[in-house]
Amino acid sequence: MNQTIAVPLEIKQAGPAQLGIKWSDGHESVYGCYELRLKCRCANCVDEWNGAAKINRELVPQDVHPITIESVGRYGLKISWSDGHNTGIYAYQSLRNYQN
Amino acid sequence: MIQESDVLSALKKVQDPDLKIDIVTLKFIKNLSIKGGEVSFDVELTTPACPVKEKLKEESHQAVRQIPGVTKVNVNMTSNVKARGNMSAGAVLPGVKNVIAVASGKGGVGKSTVAANLALALLKTGATVGLLDADVYGPSIPVMFGINHQPEIGADQKIIPSESQGLKLMSMGFISNDDSPVIWRGPMVHGILQQFLTRVNWGVLDYLVMDLPPGTGDAQLTLTQSAPISGAVIVTTPQEVSLVDARKGLKMFQKVNVPVLGIVENMSYFMCPDCNKRHNIFRSGGGRKTADDLGVLLLGEVPIDPEVAESGDAGVPIVMRNENSPAAKAYQNIAGAVAAQLSVVNMRNAGIQSDFKMTWNTVPENS
Numbered sequence: 001m002n003q004t005i006a007v008p009l010e011i012k013q014a015g016p017a018q019l020g021i022k023w024s025d026g027h028e029s030v031y032g033c034y035e036l037r038l039k040c041r042c043a044n045c046v047d048e049w050n051g052a053a054k055i056n057r058e059l060v061p062q063d064v065h066p067i068t069i070e071s072v073g074r075y076g077l078k079i080s081w082s083d084g085h086n087t088g089i090y091a092y093q094s095l096r097n098y099q100n
Numbered sequence: 101m102i103q104e105s106d107v108l109s110a111l112k113k114v115q116d117p118d119l120k121i122d123i124v125t126l127k128f129i130k131n132l133s134i135k136g137g138e139v140s141f142d143v144e145l146t147t148p149a150c151p152v153k154e155k156l157k158e159e160s161h162q163a164v165r166q167i168p169g170v171t172k173v174n175v176n177m178t179s180n181v182k183a184r185g186n187m188s189a190g191a192v193l194p195g196v197k198n199v200i201a202v203a204s205g206k207g208g209v210g211k212s213t214v215a216a217n218l219a220l221a222l223l224k225t226g227a228t229v230g231l232l233d234a235d236v237y238g239p240s241i242p243v244m245f246g247i248n249h250q251p252e253i254g255a256d257q258k259i260i261p262s263e264s265q266g267l268k269l270m271s272m273g274f275i276s277n278d279d280s281p282v283i284w285r286g287p288m289v290h291g292i293l294q295q296f297l298t299r300v301n302w303g304v305l306d307y308l309v310m311d312l313p314p315g316t317g318d319a320q321l322t323l324t325q326s327a328p329i330s331g332a333v334i335v336t337t338p339q340e341v342s343l344v345d346a347r348k349g350l351k352m353f354q355k356v357n358v359p360v361l362g363i364v365e366n367m368s369y370f371m372c373p374d375c376n377k378r379h380n381i382f383r384s385g386g387g388r389k390t391a392d393d394l395g396v397l398l399l400g401e402v403p404i405d406p407e408v409a410e411s412g413d414a415g416v417p418i419v420m421r422n423e424n425s426p427a428a429k430a431y432q433n434i435a436g437a438v439a440a441q442l443s444v445v446n447m448r449n450a451g452i453q454s455d456f457k458m459t460w461n462t463v464p465e466n467s
Binding site for chain 1: 324325326327328329355356357358448450451452453454455456457458459460461462
């Protein structure tokens, strides 16, 4: 039941448009900011009932980047993006599982 | 001549049964002094509620006594509650070392009674403890502690929690009055809970017990997102209708990565004072089976006892009113088990601070 999920040990800017996370299981992830923005799972970006994508990719600038990154409880991160979007929570478990 | 290293290597044979590490490696040994054949030291545990305190004391004593040349051993048991690895220094519950959420999937299982008595049982071990009634719609703590006045505001504009026998208390019921219902939508509940987390002057607490409303809704989500919860205790009664919901509560905490410390089975059985037989009013073994199925600990079984309800209604919970009653004893054991499990999860704790925040640097680095 209490299997431990990987949690971030360190979160840093890995490049001008890359977010780097060092995980407690030893893995190191590097995410492209633009790709991460498109992965937002919030109700404005993904339909809550049928899971269909609602995000309008054309409105997301290629050079989108986080303004701030904050922890949410013990399970995720909230990113406020430069395009004004800030309603998504990136759960550690999903973040850790993204291929990068 | 007895060397410090002799004493430490002898004490290395004494193991903490919960952490499964010897007490020297755990750095529990403090103030070691050797005067001729007399050896004195402190064993500093991670909680005053340690259920194996006496056992560790005895084993430490024995281990050192066996060193040739030792004539007298003085073991002094102390404690220093460790903060969760990610204790916040910021606005949310500063000074609170551990937050314990007491939850249930459904109402009516005695969650508030368990929360109140767990808090008091922890307090009685010598820990500093607070109790936050987060059940905004149905606060029970005011009745259970016989408090019905509004809390005062301190010079720092923070709310001063009420106190009963040294236990710090905060409840929605202190603010609203008895008879007027709180009819609020989610955002208002969110707002008041945020106030409880940031605007109450709790001071330094070893444990803050949080009595959650039943279910898996708005309030639970707010608290798991905003409060740095160290671990959760799930309260259930033995029958299946209750266990189904207990499993849901458990899985909610799993989803938000809050460690479940274990299950408390309340109203577990009734010891008949006339025939001295145990009656399983709401069936038996359900809590144990659920705990086993989901791989968590059964922290304890609390018997049905009319005195529990009586004392709760009278404003003096059973742990305070009759500490030798079977129910009070069950609560004392549960407090020990909770404290021990917290020490285990805190030891494992890793990761970023609960109030982590970073600002993206948009100026390109020229190096």
